Amino acid sequence: xxxxxxxxxxxxxxxxxxxxxxxxxxxxxxxxxxxxxxxxxxxxxxxxxxxxxxxxxxxxxxxxxxxxxxxxxxxxxxxxxxxxxxxxxxxxxxxxxxxxxxxxxxxxxxxxxxxxxxxxxxxxxxxxxxxxxxxxxxxxxxxxxxxxxxxxxxxxxxxxxxxxxxxxxxxxxxxxxxxxxxxxxxxxxxxxxxxxxxxxxxxxxxxxxxxxxxxxxxxxxxxxxxxxxxxxxxxxxxxxxxxxxxxxxxxxxxxxxxxxxxxxxxxxxxxxxxxxxxxxxxxxxxxxxxxxxxxxxxxxxxxxxxxxxxxxxxxxxxxxxxxxxxxxxxxxxxxxxxxxxxxxxxxxxxxxxxxxxxxxxxxxxxxxxxxxxxxxxxxxxxxxxxxxxxxxxxxxxxxxxxxxxxxxxxxxxxxxxxxxxxxxxxxxxxxxxxxxxxxxxxxxxxxxxxxxxxxxxxxxxxxxxxxxxxxxxxxxxxxxxxxxxxxxxxxxxxxxxxxxxxxxxxxxxxxxxxxxxxxxxxxxxxxxxxxxxxxxxxxxxxxxxxxxxxxxxxxxxxxxxxxxxxxxxxxxxxxxxxxxxxxxxxxxxxxxxxxxxxxxxxxxxxxxxxxxxxxxxxxxxxxxxxxxxxxxxxxxxxxxxxxxxxxxxxxxxxxxxxxxxxxxxxxxxxxxx
Numbered sequence: 288x289x290x291x292x293x294x295x296x297x298x299x300x301x302x303x304x305x306x307x308x309x310x311x312x313x314x315x316x317x318x319x320x321x322x323x324x325x326x327x328x329x330x331x332x333x334x335x336x337x338x339x340x341x342x343x344x345x346x347x348x349x350x351x352x353x354x355x356x357x358x359x360x361x362x363x364x365x366x367x368x369x370x371x372x373x374x375x376x377x378x379x380x381x382x383x384x385x386x387x388x389x390x391x392x393x394x395x396x397x398x399x400x401x402x403x404x405x406x407x408x409x410x411x412x413x414x415x416x417x418x419x420x421x422x423x424x425x426x427x428x429x430x431x432x433x434x435x436x437x438x439x440x441x442x443x444x445x446x447x448x449x450x451x452x453x454x455x456x457x458x459x460x461x462x463x464x465x466x467x468x469x470x471x472x473x474x475x476x477x478x479x480x481x482x483x484x485x486x487x488x489x490x491x492x493x494x495x496x497x498x499x500x501x502x503x504x505x506x507x508x509x510x511x512x513x514x515x516x517x518x519x520x521x522x523x524x525x526x527x528x529x530x531x532x533x534x535x536x537x538x539x540x541x542x543x544x545x546x547x548x549x550x551x552x553x554x555x556x557x558x559x560x561x562x563x564x565x566x567x568x569x570x571x572x573x574x575x576x577x578x579x580x581x582x583x584x585x586x587x588x589x590x591x592x593x594x595x596x597x598x599x600x601x602x603x604x605x606x607x608x609x610x611x612x613x614x615x616x617x618x619x620x621x622x623x624x625x626x627x628x629x630x631x632x633x634x635x636x637x638x639x640x641x642x643x644x645x646x647x648x649x650x651x652x653x654x655x656x657x658x659x660x661x662x663x664x665x666x667x668x669x670x671x672x673x674x675x676x677x678x679x680x681x682x683x684x685x686x687x688x689x690x691x692x693x694x695x696x697x698x699x700x701x702x703x704x705x706x707x708x709x710x711x712x713x714x715x716x717x718x719x720x721x722x723x724x725x726x727x728x729x730x731x732x733x734x735x736x737x738x739x740x741x742x743x744x745x746x747x748x749x750x751x752x753x754x755x756x757x758x759x760x761x762x763x764x765x766x767x768x769x770x771x772x773x774x775x776x777x778x779x780x781x782x783x784x785x786x787x788x789x790x791x792x793x794x795x796x797x798x799x800x801x802x803x804x805x806x807x808x809x810x811x812x813x814x815x816x817x818x819x820x821x822x823x824x825x826x827x828x829x830x831x832x833x834x835x836x837x838x839x840x841x842x843x844x845x846x847x848x849x850x851x852x853x854x855x856x857x858x859x860x861x862x863x864x865x866x867x868x869x870x871x872x873x874x875x876x877x878x879x880x881x882x883x884x885x886x887x888x889x890x891x892x893x894x895x896x897x898x899x900x901x902x903x904x905x906x907x908x909x910x911x912x913x914x915x916x917x918x919x920x921x922x923x924x925x926x927x928x929x930x931x932x933x934x935x936x937x938x939x940x941x942x943x944x945x946x947x948x949x950x951x952x953x954x955x956x957x958x959x960x
Contacts, residue, residue, distance in 0.1 A: 298321070327341060399472045438480055516553060658837065769791070
């Protein structure tokens with residue numbers, strides 16, 4: 288019997304409404320994950336469906352794992368049979384199972400990461416003669432991404448848009464999709480778009496999955512795209528047992544395709560009989576912090592009016608500084624003071640900022656003062672040599688026909704198969720491929736050393752690694768791969784061995800959430816492709832197990848996380864709210880929501896800092912305080928005067944930042960709510 292006595296009345300109402308559609312509006316820190324897991328447990332206890340019939344969709348792997356963990360505490364081993372996945376993992380499952388229906392080969396479906404997708408898109412642009420200043424990879428790629436978010440095929444795109452510019456992009460889009468199909472691959476956007484297409488065009492397939500997933504839950508509903516909502520809508524339309532949990536006032540990912548209209552309008556239009564339960568009790572922040580954050584979003588009609596039983600707490604500290612250098616030094620010194628006075632440890636503090644550029648100076652100052660920190664969301668994680676190498680090995684094990692991955696790993700570590708040898712191996716082909724490696728025993732044109740090295744490589748990828756991946760769980764296979772390829776020993780000789788080894792540990796840590804099954808490697812690669820596809824912009828991340836010191840991150844990167852002490856740097860016009868957002872339709876409203884999200888990460892103490900002048904590019908520009916400050920009642924604020932002045936030589940004395948941060952950096956999409 289599930290004990291519901293620990294739930295508040297609103298949470299209990301949501302947990303007990305298990306049949307039909309339900310919308311739960313869950314304010315910041317209101318216990319939404321607890322509510323959602325208790326509701327799923329209640330569905331099982333009431334005997335409505337077996338565990339196999341429950342689908343719980345989240346946005347990150349960590350959130351899915353956390354949900355399974357909590358469900359295990361409530362329902363025991365039954366939790367193992369519940370499908371708790373991310374949207375894109377669900378899409379991969381559907382497409383892998385039904386690949387032939389869409390014209391793909393039935394096995395070894397590959398999900399291209401951002402780098403591979405851009406490589407193929409660039410090829411499509413060249414083949415279609417679409418180039419020049421107007422048509423660049425940087426302009427075309429986002430347009431196609433948004434087209435997929437809105438379920439536009441190449442033909443749909445032309446019909447909807449219709450001018451010459453869009454017709455040119457549609458040609459590229461069409462050729463790009465053909466190239467993906469030829470490579471038996473899909474990209475990040477296809478995981479959802481093609482899944483919806485599959486269900487729309489195949490009534491039998493749709494009926495099968497509607498019967499399989501009888502009860503469906505969606506977490507972070509405000510972050511869903513139009514395509515993701517349509518996928519859910521198709522799955523539940525027959526049984527209508529759908530629970531969506533979200534908070535429109537925390538919708539901050541429109542640039543990534545999220546559509547706030549799903550939670551504000553579409554759900555209510557499609558499910559007119561759905562009750563709405565609002566979770567209004569905040570368990571995270573002090574009353575002062577909560578009231579201050581709510582004041583910022585007071586003008587938003589869809590805000591949740593929250594309350595808390597927590598103590599009133601100390602005032603929100605507002606600190607104006609003369610320059611951005613002063614700001615960074617104040618933050619570092621204040622964190623040191625809090626630690627020395629035993630108010631909190633370094634690990635209890637987070638420094639948040641609106642743009643990545645702000646983080647560079649903060650890093651320099653923290654390094655200069657010897658203050659430990661972990662930078663969350665280094666957006667170049669998946670571009671790092673060692674990460675790309677090992678992922679290429681894994682891709683070859685998953686799909687031996689992956690030519691670009693083969694090309695990357697054949698001489699990593701060094702096997703004496705450099706550019707000249709590689710050219711001989713390719714035999715006139717534009718890139719190394721399966722045929723060149725599998726047909727070595729017929730080759731009489733290769734020098735003996737090249738033939739010997741290539742044969743050893745062929746044995747490795749055709750025999751040794753495929754056998755190991757069958758025998759071992761994914762984390763153990765990862766370790767075995769590093770050993771039998773000689774990669775670990777090779778990387779340990781690198782001058783930057785410590786950092787590269789740390790990055791490989793971070794990559795290995797991502798494999799630990801995958802069960803020992805034939806699907807594990809494919810699922811892992813699909814999820815990694817998802818991470819690398821979105822890491823060009825901030826999203827929710829996993830704080831790594833090796834994280835230490837102060838957390839430093841963009842606001843987008845810490846949504847769903849909480850910290851006892853939070854500093855929000857750059858609380859000034861043009862920075863936060865961002866200048867670009869002020870000129871974009873809906874931009875200011877999203878900036879307002881972003882400010883709310885930032886402030887509600889704080890549990891006991893919140894600092895808002897701003898600089899009167901800040902280096903922007905190569906210029907020092909004047910800035911005024913953020914308009915968000917004016918929205919907060921003055922009695923909630925403690926204003927401190929700036930006493931620091933920037934020494935003339937201060938900037939020149941700072942150590943230069945290395946090309947890669949001196950701390951463990953993790954990919955921009957691991958951390959979850």
